[in-house]
Amino acid sequence: MVFIDQKDILAGFESRDKLNKLQKSEQHFKQLITESQIELDLLKNNAQSIEKYAREKYMMKKDNEDLFVVKSLPENK
Numbered sequence: 539m540v541f542i543d544q545k546d547i548l549a550g551f552e553s554r555d556k557l558n559k560l561q562k563s564e565q566h567f568k569q570l571i572t573e574s575q576i577e578l579d580l581l582k583n584n585a586q587s588i589e590k591y592a593r594e595k596y597m598m599k600k601d602n603e604d605l606f607v608v609k610s611l612p613e614n615k
Contacts, residue, residue, distance in 0.1 A: 580587040592598040599605045 577591075581591060597605060597607065
């Protein structure tokens with residue numbers, strides 16, 4: 539006799555797979571939070587890092603400078 543239930547083996551494997559994916563994404567986001575906190579501390583305490591951040595993220599420049607943006611080509615596999 540076989541009983542089919544919501545808590546069958548297949549659902550258990552699917553739940554475990556989903557849990558593993560969620561745990562990996564949690565680790566990824568924790569890493570992003572840590573990196574952001576480090577970057578924020580640098581921005582709060584260092585004027586040079588503010589200038590670097592503005593240049594890299596927002597393409598800002600000084601009045602007497604020219605800005606050249608170089609984009610890399612996608613790799614062909």
